[in-house]
Amino acid sequence: MAFRTLHCPLINFCYGHPLLNAFHVGKAVTRKHCIHLVVLPQCATHLTTHEVGAIQIPYKTRCKSQQQCHRKLCSQTQSNEASTSSWVYDVNFTPELDLQGFEDNFSEIANNVNHRKGDADVHYILQLWKTVQKLKNEYWEKINDVAQLKAHAHSSSTSNSNLKELEKSNEVLQRLGAEIGGKQHELYQCAAMLPNRTHPQVPLDEDAEPTLIELVGTKPNFDFPIKNHIDLGEDLDILRIKHLGHITGHRSYYLKGAGAQLEEALVQYTLDRLLAKGFKMISVPDIVKPVPFEGCGMRTKGLHTQVYKIDADRHPGGYCLSGTAEVGIAGYFMDRTFELGELPQKVAAVSRCFRAETSGLSEARGLYRVHQFTKVEMFAVVADEHGDESETIFQEFHQIQRDLFTELGLHFQILDMPAHDLGAPAYRKFDMEAWMPARKAYGEISSTSNCTDYQSRRLKIKYKTSSGDTRFVHTLNGTACAVPRMIIAILESFQQPNRTIVIPKALQPYMYGESLITKPKRKALIHTRL
Template structure:
């Protein structure tokens, strides 16, 4: 650790660690390794002489010398037995803290918190209404396409149902995004939703940390299995311990998957589809080379252009933000967010992001590319949200609502949805019969 400057490292990388604690841990580990190395060397020498060639040793050391050497060997062995548990404990602490170290940051990234985000581009105009704009939950309930209330006994808080045109809208958005990306050369994939912790850690997440956003399965039955909060984890696991050929990069993949997030910050966005425990998302993931140092930055720009094409086709008003250091997350070298205007909320809301992770994930997951001479080099990875379904539905319903309570369907979605307008249902919606409702039959003994 010669020349180690913990405060400077923390400042440069925006590490959310106590610098003094990190420095102390490194010093302890360095000292312990030095002691162990000396002891192991001495033990190896004495073992080799004392046990492998004991006859020759006994001839060269007689009487008191022999007994002294044997006693020294036993002392070294005893010291090693004390050091090994300490080494194991420090290695675990060192590993856990090292996992929290973030990637480098691009020199042009703004420094600071969310308020320092730089607006790169604003697309479209805010929707104007001659009536008070409704929120998506009110619109969805009137059209009977969203249900979120009275689900405590079914699936708990922050869950929801989509039905009729709502369910079809989800499928339409997924298929629209997948079709567009396949035409751009993306390889469609279906990925696992349940993955081991090492894949999450390789992506820069901490599934076992306190108040983690990752759902973990019962460790007594399924040790170290977790539910993915993004398709990025599943695709990254596909490339883990593999190499792509230099002639094939960049490799562009896309998947549509169900995402699970604990959303432990329960005080934010308590109602609606903006912050929920499960949702569907179309995710882009790219693996590229690091020959010129610009490949992953170019791929990031390409992904952002595709995001803009998708949201412009949906006739949304949105802005592109260059996110500051405190909003990057550990793996991102640079990150762009896209926020859509949501009239019902009266504010912009994030609907997608795109991150250049350079070689941060590939070093942890051993993702390589192979050069023409057969040599291997760590690849760079880029990921981006093509369409986060619930938040896109929020923007669509609130942007394209009408005074009559219907919702106009953007031209790009009409072939997938089979509708030009989402109208009020012609049937009678379900009627709630709760425990305190009049004329409710006696409670069933089966519940």
């Protein structure tokens, strides 16, 4: 019986049978044969059983099922490890990190990790990288040795000693392949924790404060005692935060009447202006698998994660609730290659965001830090032909945010965040903080981040360059409107002595022409208190 030849560069060296010639006679095995399933043209077209160690997988059909079996064989070793680790990738979808660049620029990257307070072990990553390279070199040398043994065995009388030597060599290949798979799995798991590079203008000092870029507008002055947004909302019967323990627990809320209308008004006001700027709308799923989260730089496991996870016992797959539309949008573009003429792509999404916030600070009361809220997100995918495309879009996002909040009459500051506040994915990040009078402090209402190729390498988002090569895109994201915090700023900034709220003129067309939020004349909406 004739056998197909399968070569797997990561896990197992696959062969038809240890005692039979599975290689095509005289054909050396090279790397190009090991990208996918390889079927040499001189081999037979059917195979009943394919042996890889103790694993036996029957072939029933041709190319499609063969590739599926190949992927199953390749992932066998890694899947056992992945089931007990925090790693969400598998052999079918691993990040394409520049590990050679990591080795070549080790000192610079190590300093960057230190400045950004990253937890990646750069020395161990380098050790793993060198180990994998060494094992791969041994693997390819052994493959060529086996190919020569096969050719020699076919051209001469095959003795028992030759067959034993061939079988022994195949066992060595299996061992090397499995070792490569395990080390490479660990390498990617560790290397994916490396943060992005840092923009040269970003402050690097450990105790560096955000750099003030601009103060926009003026603080509102009051000649009467002011109230916070919680008291204002309850007095006007537009907000319910108290007595929710039996319904949702803490950090939740109801918006009612004009409060709910204000939420919709803010969303529509924002979308109208984004669409006028050339954005396309997209509606994203709220339930997403872990890979897009991790690819965006958001960890789905660990003590400090803010990601809600769906019960895996009842719903296998590791599904999570999205904390931002950025995750769903990035997932939409995942594993895609654009033509240069298709870029840039600018999209906007409205979504419910779910976050397992844990802060116990008094400043987080009310709407400031909640488990679920509505947000309008901007996202862009841009080329990297000249090195400045993503910086141009970054400044565009920043200007859009500035215009949105200025038109609403808010007083806010724009900050260039230091390295230790960038998180893992951002190359540079601007935060916008609105003045919240009752808190007597600024509170973040928006941010915009240039992630360069951090996310695209982890999610395999690429484009074809003008020269025909393939390159990773740059991605950017920015908050156009985080509804709860916008409501805080509006209620507290535009409150009047009679406890009404002046609606910003830009929002009045979306509030059915009303200019004030007043206490409803009808009876308040009844709710149950326990």
